[in-house]
Amino acid sequence: MKKQNQRAWLFVTPVLLLVAFNALIPMMTVVNYSVQETFGDNLFFWQGIDWFEQVLTSDRFHRALGRQFLFTFLILIIEVPLGVAIALAMPRQGFWVPFCLVTMALPMLIPWNVVGAMWNIFTLPDIGLLGYFMNHTLGIPYDMTQNPFAAWVTIIIMDVWHWTSLVVLLAYAGLVSIPNAYYQAAEIDGASGWAVFRFIQLPKMKTVLTIAILLRFMDSFNIYTEPFVLTGGGPGNSTTLLSIDLVKIALGQFDLGPAAAMSLIYFAITLLASWLFYTLMTMNDNKS
């Protein structure tokens, strides 16, 4: 065994303490609830892993989880290519650069509940700009409070509108860091536009794109506020994503035990998926 310098732990300790107090210790409360039943008055009964079994075998959880994966999958396959395409189309220098950057950043600066409220009003069939236009000008029936498909289209478009910029800005940062000589060399080598993208731009964007995908995965998998304000999970349960369902169980039905168990399962899935993503995407770098 090689002897290692253990002093590095000292430098990590402050962060560990911070994370312990704002995340790990509070989460222990959740762990506490997840294995017990309570009827209030601080009276607890040991329940073992019953809540976990109940959540994992419940149809309701499966459907919410399915919707969650569908949502995340859809926004990722739209936002990532779209973001890269917009970044490629943006000017690299000149007068329009700050204009484009600020315009891109604007949606991200809007608070999440405001985004939900904006889109809610925007899509109202009788007075919303989009809703009125669809129903009365184009004659296409569009009411996301009635039609699950319309509701899904709306939350997807809302998320694309809100968060594609993140991918754009990260991809753009990757693009502008490519020295001009690469493009010049490719031109001299007779490379096609596609080859330039495939062999120069994409490899140079890879690191930032990994981060972008990871961030978008985590954020979209945990999304709550915007769809809650926009659809409230409806119509029916059609847009009830995991987080919305969790809040319904925890604060609506006040089933603290199952809600705690569900939280932990939810957390584990997010953690596992993020880890898988990251490992898969960086695997190639370690190959020689």
Add this chain to the structure above:
Amino acid sequence: MAQIKLSNLRHSYRPDPAADDDYALKKIDLTWEDGGAYALLGPSGCGKSTLLNIISGLLVPSEGSILFDDTDVTALPPARRNIAQVFQFPVIYDTMTVYDNLAFPLRNRGRDEAIVKQRVTAIAEMLEVAGMLSTRASNLSPDNKQKISMGRGLVREDVNVVMFDEPLTVIDPHLKWKLRSKLKELHQRVRATMIYVTHDQTEALTFADQVVVMQDGEVVQIGTPVELFERPAHTFVGHFIGSPGMNVLPCEVRDGAAFFGGDNVALEGPADSAGGGRAEVGIRPEFVSVSASGSGIAAHVRKVADIGRHKVVEAVAHDSRIHAILEGEAPNPGEAVMLDFKRSQTRLYKDGWLASRPEGAVR
């Protein structure tokens, strides 16, 4: 393979150039002979890279034309000029193997895979990277990366010219020498025209048969390394080449004779009578001898630097600093000495340009 002719070339990065100063390249008329090893030497910002990018087609000149043999290529894009360029920082395609990197320019041009293999193997052999053909290019050291960049330039058998834009900037000093001799060797083997841009005189003088010296967007002198050293056409060349550079001393010209602070300085031969302007005497430190007494110009020694093979003496005469390079014994700082200039190497410059010629030379 072709002769490259630049005719009346001017280039400005401004949209509406008016004065001469607006031009990065003022007026270039230059012919690069087929198969030559050229160096383009000049300080940073003199227009070397601009000139290079115009030859490769990355830039279109504001005025003038570029001819490859007798074909006008001024408007052609780089891919259609059949040229190669190696940049200051190694450009490699990270995700590809060394083999794929070298094959890239050929595959883009739709060459047969058998020919690709043959060319890549041959070039890898020449550059001594044959053992790394299957490694990912991103894992190479900087000097090997730069070799791959060079290899991509040389892999096409029919390139008109290979241009190097300060290719050794990021290479460790002890590897610079190796790569430089490699380049020289490659030139002898592939016989392509090569233009090597640099601001380092050692690089230029060791690589090139012909050196083109540029300053402020103009070509100041074209010549062999020996010509540049012995007869700089401009005081700038005298300063820029040599270490230390040529001594350039203010002088007065009376009846064809030069006087430096009242002392007569014997020139190599007759001075051009035409043209007035600021007159200066130029003499290389290598041709200044120092003696304790005797004939010459009285001076006192200010500094002596021992740089190994020889000593550099800095003396002051008539408020001008004069360097002398001495083998063996040198005077001490503070001593009064006499400086003697070797006559055949003493030149006259007027307004910076050479204005004397050797005895007996016909003008």
